[in-house]
Amino acid sequence: MSTNMKLYTILFNLYVALISVDGVKKFHLGRSNGGNLGIPGGDYQSNLPPPQWFKQKLDHSNPSDLRTWKQRYYVNDSFYDFKNQGPVFLMIGGEGPADARWMVTGTWINYAKKFNALCINLEHRFYGESHPTLDLSIKNLQFLSSYQALADLANFISSMKQKFRLNEKVKWIAFGGSYPGSLAAWLRLKYPHLIHASISTSGPLLAKVDFKEYYQVVVDALREKTGDDKCVNELRQAHNEISQLIQHSPEVIEKEFRVCKPFGLASQNDMKNFYNSIADDFADLVQYNEDNRISADVNYKNLTINTVCDMLTATGGLPAYKKLAAFNDIVLAKSNETCMDYSYDNMISDLRNITWSSNGARQWMYQTCTEFGFYQTSSAEMDVFGNNFDVDFFIQQCQDVFGQKYNLNFVSNSAAWTNNYYGALKIAVGRIVFVHGSIDPWHALGITETKDNDSPAIFIHGTAHCANMYPASDNDLAELKQARIEIEKYLSKWLD
Structure with a gap:
């Protein structure tokens, strides 16, 4: 088979694998x-538990505020x-909907079977179906914070103790992945009388x-998984060619990347968004490389x-x-998009949507602007993705x-x-396991x-975001399998 045919065979196989996957919005x-924590893969023959609702306080910082809402x-x-x-x-919800499928599968369920545990999953306020307010106006978003989320958990734990008539000797273990991984650590820190231990996975502290x-980790991950610099060099070359062609022959890139509007009509922020979008494609690829999410079925495994x-x-x-444009075609197919929408104004318009149809994007944007930052900029000393989306671009958003x-x-x-309140990487608290993967870019902000x-x-070499939380697979790396065993040993020790 010729080298050209090999390339097109790879592209065709990836494309076929993706056109059957439900479309999702952009990373x-x-x-x-x-x-960030996806839905676990596996076979769900068991009956899934129904949602239940808890009467939660709106503002834990104000005892005189008696307003309540229903939390799932x-x-x-x-x-x-x-x-x-x-x-x-206790599985802690994060910046997305809680999902009943986590109640019947995943590594924590294996641990629950071993230790005969009661499993509870609380959805994070302002995400999923847990709507504390009528809309997502700025006036209402003031009640969205990690502080309020932790207070939700504390209030919830106290009430569940009464509901299930649990004695005071019962030990509560918190589990969380990604932002909830941070919450699991912070819950143990702020409420040690309620939480006996925590498993904090992929949590940026x-x-x-x-x-x-x-993006430094993204580039390092390409080297780590392929064993050389060829992929990184090719990606760098692609971005250099794109920049040159946009200057001299923009219609070439417009056609190859199937943009929704010509560059001649683009603003400066549009162009920053374009470069950020094609970099995000690789960020998404790396962050979830070879995990065992439900969307990572046999076909989707081809996209690594x-x-x-x-x-x-x-x-x-x-x-x-x-x-690189061929990879962009795959991403568009995955998202069920006919063209690449890099419009900055369209993105801002979506984020200004104060209704509950925003899929969590507005809420997470608010938390980054008021608590965390976390802006994945191109400011590092590297030229693989160019330097077209610096921190000012995200502050402008x-x-x-x-x-x-x-x-x-x-x-x-x-x-x-936030760092002063929680201690950042100097968090001082016992009985927490901090779990990270070398391929996961978020490990750069964790312990x-x-x-x-x-x-x-x-620290698991070769694995990506929250890999240890998903159901086990025979194809899992040896270090990942060992990490699950180590976590179980710590649980056994702390529950003895």
């Missing part, structure tokens, strides 16, 4: 549609003996406005760092930008969506407050080395 601010949660008590009470496992390390890099490094005379006061000084002070034997870190 933005390091967040996938539905939140799920319970699986099939492993629990209420007469001989074991531990309670350091709030940082200019998260330039994100290695198969895409095989496509980019295939010989045969095609310029690098054309091969905060201001255009929420108002002029959300400037760099405001966001920086907010991130500093990856053990500093205290009572708060161990497990």
Whole structure:
């Protein structure tokens, strides 16, 4: 088979694998549609538990505010003996809807079977179906914060103790992945009398406005998984060619990348959004490489760092930008998009939507502007993705969506407050396992080395975001399998 035919065979197989996958909106601010922790893969023959609703306080910081709302949660008590009470496992919801499928599968369910645990999953306020307010106006979003979410959990735990008549010796273990991984650690820190131990997976503990390390890890991940610099060099070459062609022959890139409007009508922010979008395609690919989410079925497994890099490094005379455009075709097919919409105004318009149809994008944007930053910029000393989306580009989004006061000084002070409040990477608390994967860009803001034997870190080489939480697979790396065993050992020790 010729080298050109090999390239087109790879592209065709990836395309066929993706056209059957439900479309999702674009990856933005390091967040996938539905939140960073996806839905676990597996066969769901068991009956899923129905949603239940808890009367929650609106504002925990104001005792005189008696307003309440209904918060969604799920319970699986099939492993629990209420007469001989074991531990309670609490899965913390994050920047997406809670999903009942997590109640019957995933690594934490395996642990629950072993320790005869009661399993509860509480949805995060302002995400999924947990709507504390009528809409997502800025006046209402003031009640969206990690502080309020932790207070929700504390209030919920106290009430569940009464509802299930749990004795005071029952130990609660918190589980969380991604932003909930941070919450799991912070819940143990702020409410140690309620939470006995926590498993914090892929949790960014350091709030940082200019998260330039994100794309450094993306590039390192390409090298780590392929074993050389060929893919990185080809990606760098593609971006150089794109920049040159946009200057001199923009119609070539317009056609190859199937943009929705010509570059001649594009604003400066549109062009920043264009470059950010094609970089995000690789960020999404790396962040979820070879995981066991429900969307990562047999066909979708074809879309990995290695198969895409095989496509980019295939010989045969095609310029690098054309091969990157072929990957862009796959991403568009995955999202059920007919053209690449890089319009900055369209993006801002979507984020200004104050109705509950925003899929969590507006809410997460608000939390980044008021608590965390986490902006994946191109500011690092590297030229693979160019330097077309610096921190000012993301601060401008905060201001255009929420108002002029959300400037760099405001966001920086907010991130500093978050770090002071929780301790960032100097968090001082025992009985937490910090779990990260080397392929996951978020590990750059987490604890990856053990500093205290009572708060161990497990760093899994070759795995991506929240990999240890998903159902096990025979194809899992040996280090991933061992990490699950280590976590179980710590649970056994702390529950003894």
